[in-house]
Amino acid sequence: MMLKRAVIFSFALVALFAIAGCNGDKKPKRGKNEVVVISYNVDADESTLINRGPLMTDLINTLYPDSVGFQEARPGWLHLLTKNLKDYSYVGVSADGSNPHPGSFGNYIFYLKDKYEVVLSGNYWHSDTPLIPSIYPGADCNRYCVWAIFKNRKTGLMYAHINTHLNWLPNKKATEAGARMVRSMADALSEMGIPVFVTGDFNDGENSNTYKIMTEGIFGDSKFLTEDTMNVGTYPHYGD
Template sequence: MDFKIMSFNIWCGGVTPERVAKVFAAIEKYSPDILGVQEATPQWMEILKNRFTDYEAAGIGREGGDEGEYSAIFTKKARFEQLAEGTRWLSETPDTFSFVKGSLCPRIYTYVKLRDKKTGEIFCHINTHLDHGPEEVRMKQARFLYDFIGSIEEPVSVSGDFNYEESTSEVYKYFISGSLSDSKYLAKTRHVAPTFHGYKELKNIIDYIYVTSNGFEVKEYRVVDELFDGEHPSDHNPVVITAELKR
């Protein structure tokens, strides 16, 4: 049965009532079953948890505990049971606060192992935010993430702000050289648009949802580039896919 995954960098700054309302509107319009957020500060996490009480949240801050930005995952309680969850650092020591040399910030990924209450099927979703510094740093982080993915037996989906463009990045090539595929190229229907605009005329695609192609059928891919009450809700446009697990 179909379900929706949304990746949404909600931007850590500018937490005004007006912008919060636009973020709510974008999420509620597309009503994802799985929501991966990036740049979610503790303030944003409290706001999201208080609003979306029908979701179960997973994740900790990148500074440890409730400190720093989250790469959190929200899953609809009515649809999925969280069998396991955790947050790890993209480094040589993933279980403790750490980061690779050259990274401008500590970087993390959050994962949830999910059981679909409608079908009984099990898969893993991962949400992350790679560094915005040198490409070689992102490559190291990507390798750490792939090491973890390789340990998972079930199908895997990965959402995030990856801070690279597919046309110029060796990290993108690395990601799709293994078990993962870019969901927009698997989708039967798609609406492709820039995912990062920075409230300017920037036209970059740096946010992705990857899936193991032998585990998922992707029905639709969409970048939510519409305006809400006349404005973008964030400096990134959300990415939404509709998919189902292959049997």
């Protein structure tokens, strides 16, 4: 994916496997100003770690993205990711802050640590008190966002990556409030003159106001910005 300002919605796993099969153990070659960003909701249930975990991290190591936005990564998932993705470091905390309980899920951004340095990073919650772990009135649980600005150690090229997980339906007000906060951060980072990627589980469809908030103006959906625009679902029974 060439560097551009874009909202990156969750990739379908089937599409990722189709790409992964072509590279084997070789790291993919990319242009000087090319950046690859991936979104992946690992699904908080840690009972799938043994079977799904190694396959998923093998896939990431094959695709070798510059950064990955993970959602629903409970402590067990975070441990596996840090163990198996050896070329990566990460930024982010759990939905409950820096002291998660065993069931806390989290949004994290993993990035190639030798290729990039973190210029700035942070977290904020989708609530009336965004600087502390908290919940929006009527939301299902703590929802929040992690963001970072990365700088290529060799070229000096910078880009921003925002990763989030919006409120689950049916509370549209909470979902849209979270989207507005994410969009506000994306707009602020864009004003710095750097490309901005937004990944996440947005818990809403293309005909929703949430989608409109995220994609209006200078931002767009990578589904329509990329050359390959296959209509592939992003969760089981998509479109049913």
